[in-house]
Amino acid sequence: MGVRILFLGPLSDLAGESEIEVAAPLDWEGLLGQVDAAIAQQLRETRVNIACQGRVLADKTALDAQDGDEVALLPPVSGGQA
């Protein structure tokens, strides 16, 4: 089953796809190794959040995704309009 990694918003353009599946378990270092260098760079910035199983991690370096988990990479939300 593995771990599903979802690329939200502009990260999906950088990744060239909206999700990938990787082997479980997946920690912070493992995640950085699984994504493109450009995305890894963004993940290291504080502005990008990570959610595991629908919960935003207070400390993303504590990521510990197990088999069947969904990990979402959340870039800053858009403002603008109205």
Next chain:
Amino acid sequence: MARLSISVPLDVRLLDKGLSVGEALAAFNAAHGEAGGIVSFLGKVRPDGNVKALELSHYEPLTLPGMQELTQEAQERFSLDGALVWHRVGVMAPGDAIVLVAAAARHRRDAFEAADFLMDHLKSAAWLWKRERRGDGWHWIEPRGQDHSDLARWK
């Protein structure tokens, strides 16, 4: 008589199709007979020369729960009888409705402030990503500094 009926004090929805503003507000009004006033705000895709379409994407496990928490916070903070927070996702055209917020309260000041509070937080803190299609393709909309100062008003 409104065809649509609202039965919960806090009605929070993500909609993937157009929203009927008149019906929503009629139903909200009918649900809050005890309120002294209702303030509503309708946000639209601004007709802006070059912009052909706006697309909002969301993340199911976070976006709606986040909007529900925000609405709960508004209810407590402004003693609301009820609130309606409906947000579109998907592709919209200029002039289309993006978001409808309504607040019902005993007194008008609370209702005005709650609508303002809800909009500032929806714009800056809801898990929604926007991109717009211009003549040369799709462009993601980046966060603006203004959003943070809008939020700072409520600290």
